[in-house]
Every structure is written in structure tokens, then in C-alpha cells.
Amino acid sequence: MLAITAIRFRSRNVAMPVLMILKDRLIIVSIRQLFTLVIHYLNCENSCNYLASSFLVAPPPYSAPIHKFCSSTRKPTKMSCPSVPEIRKEAEEFLTFLNKAVTPFHAVQECKERLLQYGFQELGEASRWDIRPNGKYFVTKNRTAIIAFAVGGAFVPGNGFSIVVGHTDSPCLRVKPISKLQSENCNQVGVSTYGGGIWRTWFDRDLSVAGEVVVRAGDTLSRRLINIEHPILYIPNLAIHLTKDRDTFTCNNETDLRPILETFAAAGINSTKKTKRDDETNANQNDAGKDPRDIVSDHHANFLDMIAVAAHTTPDQIVDMDLYLYDTNPARIGGIHDEFITGARLDNLVGTFTAIQGLIASLVDERLLVDDVNIRMAACFDNEEVGSQTAMGAQSSFTEYVLRRLSAGGDQHAFEEAIGRSLLISADQAHASHPNYASKHEDNHRPTFHGGVVVKVNVNQRYATTSTTHAVIKQIAAEANVPLQKMIVRNDSPCGSTVGPILAARLGLQTVDVGCPQLAMHSIREMADTSSISQATRHSSTGCGLYYRHFYTEGQLMKKSELWFHT
Template structure:
């Protein structure tokens, strides 16, 4: 895949994936069109050498893998991990608020979101809805309103003279989005709005809504930014970017070596769920694939945890260690933390540097300032659960956890090329 095609397809992937469920559905389509076979955890598996397979859990996490043509107990498995979720505003179970003729929805903040950028944006709504059909069966469907249906207006500066110096955001009272104006005797029910959307979008008739997991998102599409298109700006770059890079690398491989991509949900809230990185999903898939030889396979394996890194901000350069401020468009970032917030060690970092250098591609290193706390990734969790040598790496970005984030337009393709080489490497350990 060429650089221009790669970035254009990336923009399309981001625009089609407003929620983890949509991201996994988009990935599934690409895997299906590339000849990968779906597996169901409830069924027996009969895996064949040289084939591609994928497993989905909860609709929001996915493991895709190529079995390769070599014995996993001797060759190991080349693994890449990412996560499908991003900080956002999720609709509460009983959300409807009626205030002075406005109909609003109560929301819960998911993950460590930057809240101020959510004001004064055109918002839509998407996610999974569970409903009872006319046959008494429980069904799931994805919905995406696609158009602007909500807005969170800022309080005018005339009513808050300290807005530019001392404004804070109360998630309970300040964030309910406005959906429409309604008369005083209005009885609009949120469930009825969802039933109408299910019919319009999916052609299904829901007798009643049984549950939902819905998120607001910014309708502004992903695109190039800058006088010379040096940057890409989008929502959910953290971490749909890594999901896309890992998937394209897996699809690009010859299939000779055993290779795997895992994209977990719930990383932004700690990963402790059935489909999160602290859960058993990946380990279960490896057990069913490698069987009694799983432990030997792990000893020959390596995991690359791909999650975006903090690029140096030109207005806040003092927030980085003076020798470890990654620049946009200067290559992917090897993330190091000796307190194990990142799983990188000297050997796993060396493997990446060696592959990158062989391809003539750039790389950087990030260490958080010693007087600041460090975030984390699925890397340490996966390393601890599996006992696999792990590297934490990521594309440098600005605006992390904002409603709109920015990366360099060269870095994702660079990581894609190195991960493709990693997947096809005859020997890792």
C-alpha cells in the first residue's frame, strides 16, 4: 500500500468508526474481503495452517490472526495490540431532561476526556442498541445518526467574566447536550427515538428498547491540516489509529509467519472487563490456537503494544524531558518507563530499532519528566497476563483525549511499514 492510499483509507476508517462497535464492524468487513474466516467462541475450532481467522467479543473487541506455515512452539507469534475505545460522553440509562423548553440528555464521562473542547461542537450519536423484536427475541443493532443532532453551548462570557481564567467544568450540570425544543406538555421518550432510528437505519421493528451503549461524537470528519498537509486531525486517533495500522500491517503480510492483532475495548477505563486487556480474551484465543504448546510459543513470541505517544507541544515544551520530546513526522515513539507503566525493556526496544533501521525508517524515544506521573497502556497488562516480551510504541500526537486530535501525516505510514516487517520476521526471539 502506498503512502497516499494508506492515509486516505485511514481517514475513511476513522469516519466510519464513531464507536468501538463501529470500529470492529469496519475491521470485520476488511478481514472478510481479505479472506479471513470468522470464528465463534461457542463453537469448536478447526484451524488450518496458512489461513487467516478472527474472533469478536462483545462486538467491541477483536482478535485477528494468521496461523502461518510454521510451528508456533518454535516460531512463536508476532503480536500487535491496540484498543478500540476513546474518551467520550455516554448517554445515561434514564437520560431525558426537560428544562425551559429544551430537551437534553444526561451523559456520563467515559475515560479521561478533555471536557472543554466538547462545547460548541456539532454532535451526533452512535453505538449499540439492544431491543426486543416482534418475535420476542433479544437482538442487537448498531445505529449512527450521522448528522448533527445535539450541541453543548458554552455559557456566554458576559455571564462568566472569569471564563478565560477560572472556568471549570461540572460533568453533571454543564455537559447535558441540547437535542431539541419541545412544548411544555411534551412526552417525548428517548426509547421511541431509538425505535424510529432502528427502523430508518436498519429496517428492523423493535417492540421495546432493552438497553443501549451510546456515545456522542463530533461530526467533523477526519482530514488533512496545515499549509502543506503535514498533519491529520480527527476524533479518536487515540487509539483507532493503531487499530488501523495494525490491521493494514496484518493484511499486508505474506502469511508465512504466525501473526496476530488484538484490539481491546475499555483501555481508557482500566481494561478490567471480559473484553479488556485485563480479561482473558487474548489468552483464551492463544490457548485454542496453540494448545498445549502455548507456553513454548509465548517464549518465542513478542507483543508490540501500539498506543499513541505525547508529541512535544510548541507552546508547552517544558512539559517534556529535555532529551525526550518526540516531534511529529519524526517517526514512531518507543515509550520507556522503568516503573513499568510501559512494558518496554532494552531487548524489545532493540528489536524494534533493528527492524526500523534495516528499513531506513526513523524512530524516537519518550520518557515522562521525572516530576510528572506517567500514563499507561495495554502493554504492561498483556505482558503480565501472558508472560510475553513486550514493547510499547506509538505515533506522536497532540491534543490527546480531546474531541479532536492531531498527528503528523508521515508517522502512521512509517509505523505500518515497520509492523509489516515485524509480522514477517523469520525470528523474533
């Protein structure tokens, strides 16, 4: 069976038809020779090709073996590229994850379920750990942050960690502790703005709530996940006829971002006569006789009733809630070629998903773990969008405590030695070049969809990438057969940041910041490409699973300073 494919090289604007068979052997010798000459001329042996459909060919799905076992005397086999259906399959698996992970609580729950399915064991943060070679484990913090790891069979305390990091949170609206509001015969829910969202995109959406509810039963407290899966809240725009300046949009985040829950008429009340429970709204919240655990008077009765039903309890048993608003319109694949992913929370559930899936993918052939001298790790933190200064954020001691526990059993310097032999890949989304705002991007650094994983650089250290770690990530990408792009912001533009610099400074880890290209970052509905999921998963799995080979020769662990990190 023959197939004709148009090939366009990423590093040059060159296109030529090549006659191929399915096993990638050219049917005409002269064409094969010409193909080889062009490859060498362009010096892009490691570049992936574009199919005629514009999809970038990424590495094979993680269901396939990552690579053959490779000793120090045998060169590893480069990963091959998957078909468009395989790229689509991985993108659809991500969508399944994304549509369930509507809050950081749900994101971590989805990660846990995937890890348990692949034989990982949950550890308690307050329990003693019995860590064994070839073991697979994970631990959570506040149920919104998770660290998963696999221990190499040849690991000893003092050896390094190969870490891929993401974050579980995204800009959103969150329900206030006292959310009860009323205006113009409508009951409303008070919300707080979390992170730097593009709040105008939250208007005219079908919104609902999800999160965690703390319930008491006697003297016992339990935490329950809830998700109201149908729309119950709306923030309608002001009609253009009532707007003075029709060409601009301004929003007062306190007074204009108040979702409508219900009308008085539908709630069975009116503006002059309220139900007994709603009369408690005006009660002094600091009444000495009020049970401090009682939140019934803090929220509208019908709203709290719905939350209680979802939590399988009664309103009077709810002690507290941590609820997030989200758009009930699901993420989906679209575009004329089905090449785009549109949905909420791409920043940064793409990084979270591909970090966890990359770790799992690196363990498909468990024989590869047997000779690994490192610990492979995926860590996903909460509160990145608000500075990470929380117990479950990247600035906490959570990561350090985990790494120290894994270094226990060696001499007193094992932890410090391990840090010097480790690499951290911070995976957070990157800005694709916007076709409508091309002038906003630096002339020579314009990441594109299907163009590969983006390496983020900032000389003012908003990103942690250095020339050393950039070189390392190039080597990893070459082995993973994943193309790389570079991103730097304009000198006249502000630059975002992420957990990479935080962890680099907090732990002294060699760090590189990468991400997948996307548009509309921090909108309620963002846009990415389907190729990125496969590319980032393969890149993460290579960072987790193949990194150790470069420091392991003839059974001896080699310090990075003797190889890539030579200075």
C-alpha cells in the same frame, strides 16, 4: 528526468543538495562519493531522509511486496521509501476508516470488512476451531474487540506469536440508561463521561450518536449497529458576559455536560402540557406492573423514534442501547503542506488501523507465510481508557484463551513454550513535543511529527519496554526502514499507561510500547501527521511478518534465548 532534493539527516542538523535521478543513482560520481562519506560519518545508514516539503519519507505502501523471500543464508532486502503521494494515499485510507469508526462497534466492523476482503475467516468464540497452516482467521468479543491472526505454514504448537496490539475505544460521552432531562423549555439527553476526556472541547460542537441497539422480535434478541450521521445534539458554552472568571474554564461534568436535543416548541409540546409518552417520564421506574424490557419511558420520544428508525425497528421493540456521542465534523488532512491529520479518536484508532493493516500487509506475498514458523497476530481491545478490566478488555482472559487454543495439539507445555518465544508490540499513541508548551516535555526526549515511530519508556513500568525489547524493536525498525524516536516523561509529570504492561503481566510476554506522535490527546479533535500512518503500518507489518526469520535457521526453530534474548 532529474530531481534536486534537499536532504536533512535526522541525527544531525546537516543539509546538502544532491543531484539525483529517479532510480536513486547520483549523476555525478564525486557527489555520490561525498554522499557516502557523509552517511558513514554520521553513522545513520538506517535513517530515512526528509524531502524538501518536510514530509518524512516512509517505507513503500503495503500494496507493494513486503520483501523478497529470504532464507537463513540470504540477508533480507531493506524496504525502500515511498513518495509523498503514496504517503498521502495511505493517510486518506486511514481517514476513510476513521470517519466510519465512530464507536468501538464500528471500528471492529470496519476491521472485519477489511479482513474478510483479504481472505480472513471469522471464527465463533463458542465454536470449535479448525485451524490449518497458512490459514487466516479472526474472532471478536462483544463486537468491540478483535483478534486476527495468520498461521505460518511451518507453525507447530509451541512456536511463538508475533503480536501487535491496539485498542478501539477513546474518551467520549455516552448516553445514560435513563437519559430524559428537561430544563428551560428544552429537552436534554443525560450523558456519562467515559475515560479522561478534555471535556471543555466538547462544547459548541455538532454532536450525534452511534452505537449498538438490542432489539427483540418475539423471543429472539438481535444486535444492530446504528449511526445518526447528522448533528442532533449540542452543548453550548455559557456566554462570556455571564462568566465571573473569564480567564479560566471550569465545567461541572454532571450539570454542564447536558446536550440540548430539542425545544418544547419544536417537539410539539409546551412546559405545562406534554404528550402521552412524555408524561411517562415521571412514572416510577420500579413500578411492579412495568415490563422490565420497556425503555420507552426512559428517553425522549423523538430521540427514541430516531434511534428506532436507524435500527429498522419500533421504539417498543428496543430492549437496550449502548450509544456514544461523537463530533460529526469529519477528520481531514490539512496544513499548508497537507501534512497534518486532524480529527477525533486518533488515540487509538491509529494503532488499531495500523495493526490490522500491518497484518494484512505482511501477507501481500503469501509465499512468505509458507515458511513462517510463528503465528502473526493483531489484537485490538476495548475499554483501555477505563482500565481494561472487562471481558473485552486487555485484562480479561480473552487473549490467553485464544493463544491456548492455537497452542492446542502439542504437549502439555506447548502454550508456556510459545509464550517464551513470542513478542508483543503495544501500539498506542505518544505525545509529540508541543511547540506552545515545550517545558512540559523532557529535555532529551521530544518526539516530533514525521520523526518516526515513538518507543515509550518508563522505569516505573507505566510502559512495558525493556532494554531487550527495545533492542528487538530497533532491529525490526531497521529492516522496515522506519526511524524511531524515544519518549520518557519528566520526573515532575504524571505518566499515562496502556495495554502493554497489562498484557506483559497477564501473559508473561516480552513487550515493547510504541506509538505515533500526536498533539491534543483526549481532545474531541486531535492532531497527528500523515507520515505516521505509513511508518506505523510498515513497522507493524515487519513485526508481524519478518520477526520469525531471526529464530529460524536451517529448518530448525531457535529459541529467542539463543539469539536476541540471550542473557
